Amino acid sequence: MNYAMALDYQSCIDCKACEVACKETNGVQLGADKQRIWVTQSEKSIFGEPFVALHPSQCNHCLDAPCVDVCPTGASYFAVGGIVMTDKDTCILCKGCMEACPYDARFVDDTHVAVDKCNFCYDTRLIEGETTTACQATCPTKVRLFGDLDDEESELVQLLKTRKFYVLKEDEGTVPKLFYLLPEHDPFFAMNSVDPNTTIHTWESFKPILEKAKAKRSKQWQAPKL
Amino acid sequence: MLLSALLLLGIAAIGTVDVLIERYFTQAINAHSAAFSFGNESLIDATRKALQGDIGEVKREAPWTLYIVHYMYMIYVGSGIVFIVAVAELIGIETIKKTAAGFLTLGLGMIVAGLFTILMDLNIPKLYHMFLSPQYRSGMWLMLPLYALYIPMIVLEIYLILVHRTHWIKRVAWVILLLSLALEFVEFYIQAKLFNMNSARHLWTSYPLLPLYFMISSFVASFALMILYTYLSYSTRNNPLCKALTGKLQRWTLYTVMLLAVYEATAYLFIDPKWARIILFGPFRFLFFAYLIFAIGIPFMLLLKDFKNHTVKVIAALSLIFGTYLGKIIFVYGGNAYPMSDRFGVGFEKYGEYEATKTFIFFFPPWSEIAVTVGSWGIVLMLFWVADRLWNITQIDNE
Numbered sequence: 001m002n003y004a005m006a007l008d009y010q011s012c013i014d015c016k017a018c019e020v021a022c023k024e025t026n027g028v029q030l031g032a033d034k035q036r037i038w039v040t041q042s043e044k045s046i047f048g049e050p051f052v053a054l055h056p057s058q059c060n061h062c063l064d065a066p067c068v069d070v071c072p073t074g075a076s077y078f079a080v081g082g083i084v085m086t087d088k089d090t091c092i093l094c095k096g097c098m099e100a101c102p103y104d105a106r107f108v109d110d111t112h113v114a115v116d117k118c119n120f121c122y123d124t125r126l127i128e129g130e131t132t133t134a135c136q137a138t139c140p141t142k143v144r145l146f147g148d149l150d151d152e153e154s155e156l157v158q159l160l161k162t163r164k165f166y167v168l169k170e171d172e173g174t175v176p177k178l179f180y181l182l183p184e185h186d187p188f189f190a191m192n193s194v195d196p197n198t199t200i201h202t203w204e205s206f207k208p209i210l211e212k213a214k215a216k217r218s219k220q221w222q223a224p225k226l
Numbered sequence: 227m228l229l230s231a232l233l234l235l236g237i238a239a240i241g242t243v244d245v246l247i248e249r250y251f252t253q254a255i256n257a258h259s260a261a262f263s264f265g266n267e268s269l270i271d272a273t274r275k276a277l278q279g280d281i282g283e284v285k286r287e288a289p290w291t292l293y294i295v296h297y298m299y300m301i302y303v304g305s306g307i308v309f310i311v312a313v314a315e316l317i318g319i320e321t322i323k324k325t326a327a328g329f330l331t332l333g334l335g336m337i338v339a340g341l342f343t344i345l346m347d348l349n350i351p352k353l354y355h356m357f358l359s360p361q362y363r364s365g366m367w368l369m370l371p372l373y374a375l376y377i378p379m380i381v382l383e384i385y386l387i388l389v390h391r392t393h394w395i396k397r398v399a400w401v402i403l404l405l406s407l408a409l410e411f412v413e414f415y416i417q418a419k420l421f422n423m424n425s426a427r428h429l430w431t432s433y434p435l436l437p438l439y440f441m442i443s444s445f446v447a448s449f450a451l452m453i454l455y456t457y458l459s460y461s462t463r464n465n466p467l468c469k470a471l472t473g474k475l476q477r478w479t480l481y482t483v484m485l486l487a488v489y490e491a492t493a494y495l496f497i498d499p500k501w502a503r504i505i506l507f508g509p510f511r512f513l514f515f516a517y518l519i520f521a522i523g524i525p526f527m528l529l530l531k532d533f534k535n536h537t538v539k540v541i542a543a544l545s546l547i548f549g550t551y552l553g554k555i556i557f558v559y560g561g562n563a564y565p566m567s568d569r570f571g572v573g574f575e576k577y578g579e580y581e582a583t584k585t586f587i588f589f590f591p592p593w594s595e596i597a598v599t600v601g602s603w604g605i606v607l608m609l610f611w612v613a614d615r616l617w618n619i620t621q622i623d624n625e
Binding site: 023024027028029030031032033034035038040041042043044053055057066069070071072073074075089090091092093094095096098099100101102103104106107108109110111113114168169172173174180192193194195197198 | 249250252254255256257258259273276277281282283284285286287289290347348349352353355356358359360361363364365366367370420423424425426427561562565566567569570571572573574575576577581583
C-alpha cells in the first residue's frame with residue numbers, strides 16, 4: 001500500500017467544507033492557522049482580467065520526508081502505507097519538523113502541546129474501514145481523490161494515468177504524494193496556476209521516482225502508534 | 227555580582243512561569259470541546275480567542291525564534307571560550323593558563339544557560355522520550371550524548387586546573403584537553419547538521435561550510451567576552467596581567483574579525499538568492515548593516531591600533547558582543563523569513579480571503595521569551611559567583 005491523493009484544483013470553489021470536515025472529524029484545534037488542510041488563494045490576472053487561483057493543500061506525505069529524519073524521538077514517523085504520522089505522546093515540541101517541512105504543513109496543537117498535521121484521517125476513518133478521507137467525502141465538486149498508488153486498478157492510479165499532473169517543490173527532493181492535476185479545459189488558467197519551471201508529469205514519468213523513493217524509505221514504515 | 231545574578235534569575239523565573247502557564251494551563255479548544263463542557267466560561271473565552279485572535283505560543287510560519295537565537299549564542303560562544311582556553315593550555319600561553327579556571331567557568335556557565343534556554347522551548351514533561359526512543363540520525367538527538375559528555379569534561383578540566391599541577395595531573399590534563407578539542411569540532415559539526423537537515427530553509431542549507439561559520443562567528447564573540455571578563459576581573463587587581471592578556475586577546479580578536487569579514491563578504495554568493503535578497507536588500511537589511519558595523523566595522527577600527535586605554539578595547543568587545551548577537555538573530559529569523567507559502571512558484575499565497583499575503587515572516591518575541599533569555603545570564607553569574615566563592619577561580623595561577 002502506498003497512500004496518496006490527487007487534487008483536481010480547477011474544480012475548487014473555496015467553500016471550506018473540507019476544512020470544516022477535517023476539523024470536525026479529527027478534533028483539530030480551533031484557530032486561524034491551526035489547519036491540517038486548507039485552501040490558499042493567489043491573485044493573478046489573465047490579459048488584465050483578475051482571477052483568484054485556489055489551491056487546496058495539506059501535508060504531502062512525502063516518500064522521502066525530511067520531517068521524519070530530523071525528529072529526535074521518532075514522534076514523526078512513516079506508518080504503513082507511506083503515511084507520515086505524528087505521535088503526540090512522544091513529541092517534545094522541538095519544532096524541527098516544522099522547520100524541515102517545505103510545505104508549511106505542520107502546526108502546534110496547543111490542546112496536546114505537540115505538533116499536528118494531516119494524517120489522511122488514518123486514526124478516524126481508515127482504521128474504521130473507510131476508503132475516503134473526510135475532506136474527500138465532503139467535497140461538493142469532487143476535488144480530492146484519495147487512493148493507493150500500489151493498486152494499478154484503483155481510481156487514483158487510473159486517474160493519474162489519464163491526466164497530467166505536477167507536485168509541489170519537486171526540487172526539494174522530498175517526493176511528495178499530493179498530485180495536482182493540470183487543469184485540462186482552460187489552458188490559460190492552467191498556465192497561470194503553476195510556475196512555468198514546474199515539471200509536468202505523466203504517470204509513466206513519475207512512477208519510477210515513486211518506486212525509487214519507496215525502495216529507499218519503506219524499510220522505515222511501521223505500524224501506526226495509536 | 228550576586229545581586230545582579232539574583233535579579234536576572236528573578237526575571238528568568240517570571241518569564242518561565244508565564245511560558246509554562248501559556249503552554250500548559252491556558253485552555254485551547256478543538257472542534258469537540260463544546261460537547262464535553264458546554265457553557266463553561268473558560269471554553270467560551272477560548273472559543274472567542276480562537277475565532278478572533280492570534281492564539282498559541284508557536285507561530286506556524288516561524289517555529290524557531292529568540293530561544294534558538296539565544297541558545298545558539300550562549301552555547302557556541304561558551305564552547306568557543308572553552309576551545310580557546312584548551313588550545314592556549316596545549317600550546318603554553320602563560321597569560322591564559324594563569325586565568326584559565328575563570329575563563330572555563332564563564333564558558334561552562336554560558337553553555338548551561340544556553341541549555342536552560344532551549345529547555346524552555348521544549349515540551350519538558352515529554353523529554354524522557356529522548357532516552358526511550360532515540361533517533362540517532364537526528365542532529366537534535368545527537369545533542370543529548372554530546373552535552374552529556376562535554377559538560378563533565380569541562381568540569382574535569384576546571385578541576386585539573388584548580389588542583390595544583392602535579393606531574394600525573396599534567397599528563398591527564400593533556401589527554402583531557404585533546405579530547406575536549408575533538409569534542410568541540412564534533413559539537414560544531416552536530417550543530418551545523420541540526421540546521422542543515424532543515425531542507426526547506428535554504429539560508430541554512432546553502433550557507434557555505436556552516437560548521438566553520440559557526441566556529442568563526444562564535445570565536446569572535448568568545449574573544450570579546452574574554453576581553454570583558456579580563457577587564458572586570460583583573461584591571462584593578464593586577465594591571466600588568468590585565469594589560470598582557472588583553473593585548474594578546476586584542477590581536478586574536480582582530481584576526482578572527484577579519485576572518486568573519488571575509489566569510490560574510492563571500493557567503494552571500496552561495497546563499498539561495500531568495501533568502502539573500504531579503505537579508506541584503508529586503509526588510510532585514512538594516513539589521514544586517516547594523517551587524518556588519520557592530521561585529522566588524524567598529525571592532526576593526528578600535529582593535530587595529532594598540533590603544534593604551536583599556537576602555538577602547540572594552541568598547542570594541544561590547545560592540546562585538548552586541549553585533550554577533552545580531553548576527554545570530556539574522557541567521558535564525560532569516561531562515562524563516564522567506565515564506566513557505568510559495569508552494570506553486572506563482573507567488574505567495576494567503577490562507578483566506580480576509581488575510582494579507584505574507585511576503586516576509588518576522589514575529590517579535592513575546593515578553594516572556596525575552597525575560598527567559600535575558601534572565602539566563604543570571605545562571606552564568608550565579609554559577610560563576612558560587613564557583614569563585616568555593617574554589618577561588620579568579621585567583622591567578624602562578625604555577
